[in-house]
């Protein structure tokens with residue numbers, strides 16, 4: 001073996017040496033070629049004239065490789081193939097690399113076969129472009145060009161070059177039109193995937209952020225809970241200690257009492273009673289007082305309670321038989337019959353028979369609903385016009401685009417809407433729907449239109465929809481939707497006429513069913529107009545006694561118009577000057593006040609044994625609920641918040657919490673929320689808010705992400721603006737053209753209503769005292785209201801700590817009554833504010849109250 005090895009090694013080494021040598025030669029050759037070619041272009045033209053004198057030693061060539069280099073350049077470049085000659089050194093480099101490494105990636109001959117076409121084509125092409133520079137095309141390129149020029153003309157040469165290149169590429173790279181299209185499709189797909197991945201990444205990041213926030217909140221809540229628990233335990237411990245001390249004292253008192261009793265007994269025994277007669281001595285019996293053991297008595301009592309030891313003496317029926325008045329002395333006994341008590345139903349029936357059902361509209365009996373003439377008629381909006389040519393053109397383009405991608409169609413129909421036309425296509429069997437969906441951009445390109453939306457498939461129809469914007473969109477006027485039979489006859493609690501669908505039908509939705517609405521859209525896309533359309537719809541259908549708005553408008557300009565109808569349709573805090581809230585700090589109070597209103601309404605509903613406001617109001621109208629028990633007709637309350645993003649940014653949790661609470665609970669008591677925002681990002685529309693707002697309206701937004709945040713699906717980024725919107729209540733997306741109502745129209749409507757007789761003031765929401773305002777310490781008791789003593793007596797006698805009681809009995813305004821209650825709290829007569837419940841009265845009887853009042857004086 002060892003011998004064999006020694007024989008093989010030198011052989012191997014030998015061949016390696018050869019290889020190295022060949023590599024060096026080839027690589028060196030390549031280098032010489034490359035450098036002398038390069039140098040030829042810089043100096044070769046001077047050298048050319050020296051070529052003929054090569055043998056002359058005095059002649060010096062400028063080429064980097066001297067005369068040899070000049071000669072190489074002259075042969076390969078000048079007399080040869082011009083700049084195409086540069087391929088040759090590269091071929092040599094690849095060859096040398098292959099020799100030294102032996103690796104498969106270096107394929108010199110494959111390279112050669114690929115460039116051989118260009119070694120011929122490039123000189124001719126360069127000669128064609130620069131016929132006056134033979135140094136680039138080489139003599140070969142020049143001559144061939146010259147020959148061809150005279151043979152087929154200049155244009156002919158151009159065509160020949162182009163055709164030959166196409167033929168070469170077709171065979172070489174199998175380039176067909178189809179492969180070109182496929183390549184394009186793949187590229188589009190790749191770009192889309194990248195975009196989607198990017199989007200997904202952003203969504204994921206946002207999710208992580210959200211989760212982190214939630215976690216922090218949970219931790220905060222847990223910490224608070226533990227603190228509370230600790231406080232409570234401490235309190236309980238204090239109580240137990242106090243209780244123990246009291247029990248001890250009780251025990252001591254008892255012992256003292258027993259001792260006293262025993263002493264008394266002994267004393268009694270010591271008093272010797274002298275018997276007066278011997279018999280007496282036997283008769284006398286000193287009755288010992290029965291000592292009633294209190295604990296025993298209590299135990300007995302408890303036992304009897306536990307055993308349910310009550311006996312109600314129910315008179316038997318025979319005993320209730322009417323007694324015939326028997327007159328024995330001529331005087332007749334008159335028995336007064338007490339009429340049987342009326343049931344609620346009977347009272348209600350009697351009242352209804354007498355006064356009719358309660359009609360809330362009688363509160364403002366002469367109120368006139370705004371009429372449709374106040375709204376402008378837009379002529380162009382009467383019927384959608386799209387000319388036949390445009391239809392035909394769009395149809396052809398769609399078909400053509402689809403055909404280009406090999407998608408065949410069975411049928412196509414068009415439905416013309418106010419702003420977009422829906423082309424419904426039925427593809428031939430076997431066509432993948434996703435393929436059509438992927439062509440969205442291509443179809444948009446071929447139609448040269450923005451806002452193409454492809455619905456594949458249209459739910460419940462089995463067709464694919466392509467929405468194409470009309471070149472002349474027609475306006476949908478508020479007048480036309482409000483005048484429609486659909487709205488006029490709508491049997492809904494809070495009907496909203498949003499606008500028209502793609503099939504030109506008026507679209508009406510019930511806010512009461514939604515039950516809350518989230519609205520988003522980039523600036524200038526029709527949000528404010530949308531809000532106005534909603535408010536207008538409701539005002540046209542509802543009497544002021546049936547509907548109140550709470551309006552929040554941080555932008556201060558959008559909703560100000562409605563201040564004219566403050567006394568008819570608006571609700572506000574009792575101490576607020578303006579009904580439309582523009583100050584973010586006040587929003588918090590209003591929202592909390594709405595929460596109180598909600599709680600109060602729930603209390604009313606509970607007492608009336610009904611589940612929702614509708615049933616409650618029906619019952620109230622049938623006079624089954626007694627107003628003296630606090631029952632009243634409940635109007636719907638619609639809270640409108642414009643620019644919610646602004647609010648969340650400045651007030652954060654403080655508004656998010658009451659909003660979330662209202663959104664979760666208020667639907668049954670007739671409080672509905674409409675929230676509009678320009679920026680539908682996840683930190684504005686948080687998970688809690690989103691989950692409780694099934695109704696969503698999206699105007700055009702700027703990105704797919706925004707669209708996903710608001711609608712949970714893309715599409716809103718492809719709308720065309722100007723009131724083009726998507727609406728959903730959780731399942732299906734509907735594309736609508738929002739009705740247009742202009743500011744002057746709103747102005748006219750509010751003017752019309754505002755001039756009529758209204759309520760004395762806006763509806764008052766319950767008072768809410770913010771945490772930092774409620775400190776009783778800030779109230780100066782030396783400066784008491786003159787009615788303070790009266791109020792205190794009233795409250796203690798009634799044992800009910802409510803401002804409304806003071807209002808009623810002392811005939812006070814809300815504010816003064818509120819102030820009085822605050823003073824009473826500061827004086828320790830009533831307890832702190834407890835939300836919807838009345839305050840606790842801390843003084844139980846009038847005697848202690850008088851004492852307290854004296855002390856105060």
Ligand SMILES: Nc1ncnc2c1ncn2[C@@H]1O[C@H](COP(=O)(O)OP(=O)(O)OP(=O)(O)O)[C@@H](O)[C@H]1O
Nearest residue numbers: 522523524525526527528529530722723738739740
């Ligand atoms: N439904 C509609 N029909 C026709 N045009 C509309 C419609 N809605 C809006 N527009 C047009 O778009 C313009 C801007 O609308 P709007 O004021 O409602 O935008 P916005 O979304 O409220 O903007 P911002 O958030 O900045 O207030 C309107 O002046 C009007 O010309």
